[in-house]
Amino acid sequence: MRACAALLLGASLLAFCPDARAEASCADLLPGRVAADAPRRLINADDLVRLRDIGRPEGSAFSAPTPLGASPDGQEVAFILRRADPGSNSYCLGLVVVSRDGAVRLLDQGGELATASLDGEGGRMPTGVPEVWAPSWSPDGRQIAFLRRDSGVTQLWIVPAAGGKARAITQGKVDIEAFAWSADGRSLLVAARPAILTDRARVDAEGLGGWLYDRRVAPNIGARPRPPVGLAVEVRLIDIATGAERTATQAEAEQLAESRKNEPFARGKDGQRASLSPESAAPLSPERIHVRDRAGRDIACPSPLCLGDVQGVWWDAQGHLYFLRREGWAKEDMVLYAWNVDDSTPRPVLRTRDVLLGCVQGGGALYCLRENATTPRYLARIALTDGRAESLFVPNPEFAHIRLGSVERLRWRNDRGLAAWGDLVLPPDARPGQKFPLVVVQYHSDGFLRGGTGDEYPIQLFAARGMAVLSLERPAFVATGQTGLRTMEDFNRAMQAGWAERWSLLSSLMTGIDAVKARGIVDPDRIGITGLSDGSSTVRFALINRPIFAAASISNCCFDANMVMMQAGIAFADKQRAYGLPPLTRPDPDLWRPYSVAMNAGKLNRPLLMQLSDDEYIHSLEGFTALREYGQPVEMHVFPGEHHIKWQPAHRRAAYLRNLDWFAYWLQGARDPDPAKQDQYARWDAMRSHEATPISGDRP
Template identity: 90%
Template sequence: MSGARTMRAGTFLLLGASLLAICPDARADASCEHLLPGPVATGKATRLINADDLVRLRDIGRPEGSAFSAPTPLGASPDGQEVAFIVRRADPNRNDYCLGLVVASRNGAVRLLDQGGEMATASLDGEGGRMPTGVPEVWAPRWSPDGRQIAFQRRDDGVTQLWIVPAAGGKARAITQGKVDIEAFAWSADGQFLLVASRPAILADKDRVDAEGLGGWLYDRRVAPNIGPRPRPPVGLAVEARLIDVATGAQRAATHAEAEQLAESRNLAPLAQAADGRRAWLAPESTAPLSPERIKVRNRDGRDIPCPSPLCLGDVQGLWWDAQGQLYFLRREGWAKEDMVLYAWTLDDSAPRPVLRTRDVLLGCVQGGAALYCLRENATTPRYLARIALTDGRAESLFVPNPEFAHIRLGSVERLRWRNDRGLAAWGDLVLPPGARPGQKFPLVVVQYHSDGFLRGGTGDEYPIQLFAAHGMAVLSLERPAFVATGQPGLRTMDDFNRAMQAGWAERWSLLSSLMTGIDTVKARGIINPDRIGITGLSDGSSTVRFALINRPIFAAASISNCCFDANMVMMQAGIAFADKQRAYGLPPLTRPDPDLWRPYSVAMNAGKLNRPLLMQLSDDEYIHSLEGFTALREYGQPVEMHVFPGEHHIKWQPAHRRATYLRNLDWFAYWLEGKRDPAPAKQDQYARWDAMRSNMTAKMAGNAP
């Protein structure tokens, strides 16, 4: 049964005032009065999108549609009739967020149980220590076994505590008051206790580093110069599990069995436990890096049964049992994994049957009785909460966080497909301006590097796709192909895999081929001006931009969010741990330079010939990586401009910064691709700089400048 129904104007209006209940005990903030949507009048889409429409989107979970490996933000009630989640909305004027705990019922009722707290960002284990990312932390509320209370994480004054609130409404209260974050939690089977996980050792590490600083920090693998000279917290600090009595607050250390229960609740890998004791999980087919995983089931008699069907191998996103002992799983498949399919598998039947097939993205699915609750979105539909029946795949919308989009005219979206010169499948979404007419030609902006779900701002959310379209530009939103080393024989470890990716810049050439093939596919339609193509990117996408500017100089302007992977930067500016890793992957040390190896990729080595306007909008803990390339570009008089955002990481999380990057990117491409400028007085200094860049470029091309 097809589930690829587009949720546009009419269905956005399912959430009306009569369905929305604000719990009287939920703490209110006047600036957050629109955390939940109010009633929206019916009618056609009448206006174009603006930057604040995107910045102020109400989010559930991580914003990016391709973030299918992230933890689920959803918690289903024991009876399967309700689901709880945290709603987050940015306020760029205050440079802050509004957050609230929300419950949506199957009957359409929505209630706000708690409001307040701070947005938390996640860190990851990097080479030499923990690294901040800027990516929103994802916390799923959990219901007590009797369904009467909901426990949830909330961050205040820089520390994440555990809170509980009556599910029917009432005053929320914190049940932990520690100095370190509560990282995970679970209810006991009887609902009288809560298991919590934290890392008190992080305080002891802070004290040790503070003491070390009195005699000077040792510069070693702990230090990432881009973040700062202070040694980072080490990877693998011990997790401490405690048991808290919900009624009295009394605490004790968790037993080994209780700690294991808590650890299992933190596992992100798909795992399903049936009521009769059967288990289902994913197991790699081989020891090769990134080996596809196959569904396996441990039957009631303890036997492990692999699912023999090829449909059970690779890209499985979730596993669930129904009451009859049938296993359901959600899988990505089709051209470059663009489809999502829900399958049902009866263990004595070798062929799983499809229940739902859709090109929409389904995220964070959790089981509630005989249905899944999922976050659902597509190219022109922002994320909403859906209920999907396991029996027949019938889907219904339960909560639409952003019904205002029913009144916004968006550009049309068409999916294009191609293969690159390595035979790898890829796709791109071509977005044309609203009201585009046959015969019109547009400048083109390329946005990278995932194109899943709602087309917001590309990976990292800095390049506003629909805002570009509203201002007369076509957009090609790219989905990167599979890694070029995937399936390559003889690779035994991830180091082997990364060496194969980096050898001869193999991955970069593969991505460049996909990029150029996608652009040629659009060119063949005769709808773009080939002399007015811009390109953008963050992280891996930024690497693709720089590689393309050097090796395929067809672009009229570029904007990047990270820069630059140059020889000296790799071995000096990112620290000892990063340099050691890059040498292990085959790059030469600083003392034995290899210009021929670096020439296809180094901005610094190619600075004299780029001759393209380049905008850099960088975080303050990454801008140091750009200095080698930026300085070389500046010395050659190239049109380059850098902006550094304070308190940011790899992903920019502050609302004011996100709005600023949106608007500057819009101004940048409107200026260089369309010759347009915003008349606002506050922006005239930027146009004076850009006019000077253009004059210098013109003089250089005429041979009148060095």
């Protein structure tokens, strides 16, 4: 199986095969037995790149849909298992069922990785984040329906739950986006947007006379106008036995729409409903649990434990409501509560610092994905009555024999009083009294410490190479709770005013570094910093305003005046002007000075590595060009066919290894003896010896 993934660029569906020379070997998609006496060893890059994954990889993916589907009797759970293969730059995927007793069976194997797009200003935007599709069991439990992508199109498939040949139910030209079984199990409801074909043809025709440059165009993605937001969803009903199709009724379409809801919602067997409602109309208002009882009355849970950060709600057979909530210091804990609607105070059933993701109910238990700082994700079953947890399926048993660095949770408040935390990771062989270089990784740190947000900065690889790592969890938004904010535009304007959010995050970063330095275990002259997206913004702001770092690496760049108003397109520019940034024709250097790489290029003399996607690198050109003109130590690499999050396994591996080499070179003076890296070190040696000079005789 070779995953030749389809990329949605503008409105064009382009087949993209990063490496057509090799086929992925998927024989080890399911884990094999690992000998109990297998020798322990240090981690390597392929251990991380080839992790078997269920759902989205980041532990803090709060809003991601569940990848799990529980059987009607609650005795089994199905999911799509994924493993990257960097050698072929593709993925192995398969439909897996795990039984209550831990038995595992692979029902289907094949297909391509699908990446998600989101509604952006002016049109749809590709993200690089994996799509998450939960398999669904027929009402009688005898068949499983699931989505699978082949040849660039996502179709609906079914397979006998006991095993047998899987077959496609749909053969259309557009993606199936959602599906649900009919009540009798004889038919399937499917949702798609066939209007995408009409839009694609319209844009093709427009191109014959030249595309209008308007809000649809994001120059970083390309000149072609993007697919519009809000194309109509069409729902059809397909008879499984005959293949006959018809347009769904309004009631059937509403049934499918309800099944697609990603927010916590539960319906009890006696008609009770539980959902969340915001406390106010303010942006990001916390949500409270509400129950609509059998008589139709709305009952708000009065306890503060029912307000904010609820991750899921479920009813048991006795009419008790269970809910999972994040709480504690900067939301580092997860607590499962039981609430009798007649009582005022919920009862805690389970409290853990582990991350629980994608929980679905199966009988009197929850099936959840569980992980922690040193344990990759696995499938667990948690009894609702007493919170007793057991492991059902460990996708990566090899990690039991990999020596990882030790992890300690540090906590602090920044100068705004906001709570934050960081995980301090020390090398596996750390001894008392040793001092290490320190690498900062951002910007979420819950769950397995893999590569930070975006998964490009391999925390445990840094530790295995003798570096300490501070993995940061960002504090709450500085504008949260601020009075007088009525809309998200108000909220974002408050965040951007005077770079308030950036200063808050910088304070959290520096306070965390100070907490590590106070322990006397790091060399203050050998601190590196990394980041993607919001983390990259923190890196750049820190390099300008707190230049304590010996080297830096970022995955996105930059936020400069010309970039904001030109390179990201009309829609993005209009949005930033609404947030308070000046237009291109009325520059405000004083406003931009704390944040602009281009304006500060003359003093940014710290080695900076940029590893960027090809649909974002254009944003870096203003800052990169200014750094180059000043002869600063900067290097840029552009990865083809990538988006905000890099999804291709070969690229992930390359980013890991280059980041490892970069920080080993600048913080430890070490180099990989591989002859293939000779040119890399020649460039870096030139940077170190100041052989890089301005491109003209006088500095600008």
